[in-house]
Amino acid sequence: MKYDFDKIIDRRNTNSEKYDSLKRAYPLSDENTIPLWVADMDFPCSDAIIASIKERLLNPVLGYTFVYADDEYKSAVCDWMKDKHDFIIDKKDIYYSGGIVPAMCVLINTLTNEGDSIIVNQPVYTPFMNIVKSNYRNLVNSPLIKDENGNYTLDFDDFEKKIKNNNVKMFLFCSPHNPIGKVWTKDELLKIGEICKKYNVIVFSDEIHCDIVRKGIKHIPIASLFEDDDIFITGTAPSKTFNIPGMKVSNIIIKNEEYKSKWKYYTQKRLHVADPNVFVPGLVKAAYKNSDDWYNYMLEYVEENFKYIKKFVDENLENVGFEIPQATFLGWLDMNKYDIDYSKLSDLFVTKGGFAIQHGKQFGEEGIGYFRINVATSRKNIEKAMNAMKEVLKDIPIK
Structure with missing residues (x-):
């Protein structure tokens, strides 16, 4: 090799x-x-990613950069998700973010209010809990349960009960799950989605680890099972897959027009964080197309x-x-x-x-x-x- x-x-x-x-x-x-x-x-x-950075440096001007109108960039994201996960994405639904956690912060602040309840499944990636609390929302935990064989799953009765009793507005879903490394089954995803639909709970699915699965195992994006519903927002990124987290790039898939409008206002007008660094367009294409x-x-x-x-x-x-x-x-x-x-x-x-x-x-x-x-x-x-x-x-x- x-x-x-x-x-x-x-x-x-x-x-x-x-x-x-x-x-x-x-x-x-x-x-x-x-x-x-x-x-x-x-x-x-990968050689392709390093080459893309070197190629960009051939132009010595490192000015403001965008990807919102870069059709090749968006096509690379769409093609990867379709080829690897059978997930059909519309290019107009792709929004750049410097990371999955910053995206969650934006969505929490635009789609929920202070005091609203947000549910997670512990044990889970630490920022899931921290950003809920630091943004003055009420953290609700429906913990994963472990059977005698060491397999984790969700207590669906507890999950639904806590959503109902706490008037939960958003679910921060980790899929695949960090830290336990679980890939959710189709049946589990359908149950989760139906419960969230029943109570009109917005689902943000952090799928940053979706490409790193063992042989013979298939990751299913939850949004791909609910094509006619727009309460599902998907966080994807090449950062874990290709070891480029320091480049600060993720792609957030939003179908709901109201959510899109709020996302654009918050990232472009309030925080001014809608644009990537100069290397992002080239390295994302190199990662998804040539690595x-x-x-x-x-x-x-x-x-x-x-x-x-x-x-x-x-x-x-x-x-x-x-x-x-x-x-x-x-x-x-x-x-x-x-x-x-x-x-x-x-x-x-x-x-x-x-x-x-x-x-x-x-x-x-x-x-x-x-x-x-x-x-x-x-x-x-x-x-x-x-x-x-x-x-x-x-x-x-x-x-």
Whole structure:
């Protein structure tokens, strides 16, 4: 392969959040700590993406840039979603955003009022909870439930009851789900959609991880199942898929004309955040049109890393629960059998193990006793971390 993901690239001193902010997030870490926390990859970008940036730099004027009238840009987004997910998008429904979380903030502020209730499913990506609270909305939690086989699903009775009793206005839906890596089934999506339709709940579906699924598993955009309904807004992005989160690009799919009008007013007139940086148009086209070789290799490499972890856990860590997730490059380790304060265990992973992973409490109380690990790094880093984890855990008593 022309891409070498085994090679360890030194990302320090590049203003990398994952590396250069590690000390802030994990004060006990040092320059040798392996960071397996922030959800970006340690893999170099595709040749096509790098080439697109170099090509743009041939013109030395880096002026204001737009994508709203770039037909080729929108076609690249539409073609990718159709080819990979059977999701038919109208170009006029695509709106640029600097990220999924900023888009959620815009939609919360334009489509709900202060004091309105917004529902989430914990454990879930931390900003889901934070932005609801920081924008003075009422956070409602309908937690995921885990069966005896370790599979998560939604308690639909609880979900509907809480929507009804709290007069919920919006649902922040994580699909595929971060941190547990669940890909929702068609039946589950239909149930969710019908409940939200029944109570006129706006659905914002964060599908940023939709392209990173295991072999044989199919992601279904919830909006694709409700083509005649416009309460569904979809957040998509090439950022996780092609490891370009630092370029600040996502595409928000909005069908409802009232929602569109409010989006445009808020992003263009109030916040003035409707335009991308100069590299976005070219790199999005390069990603979606000319990076399939990189994309397919990334999927294979990530899956092999997960297989390594699964084999290691099964053979060496009998008290750790782990299954290869259906999607994302984020693993979810169950360490609830250990008799230890999990904040202390997190510190031990750093000080004694030499690696940093995220304590599940960050994703809600339901995440206590779990840890999220980013496997999108070199196999060598994964091997070091897992062997170090074994050494740390061997001295921890079991409940």
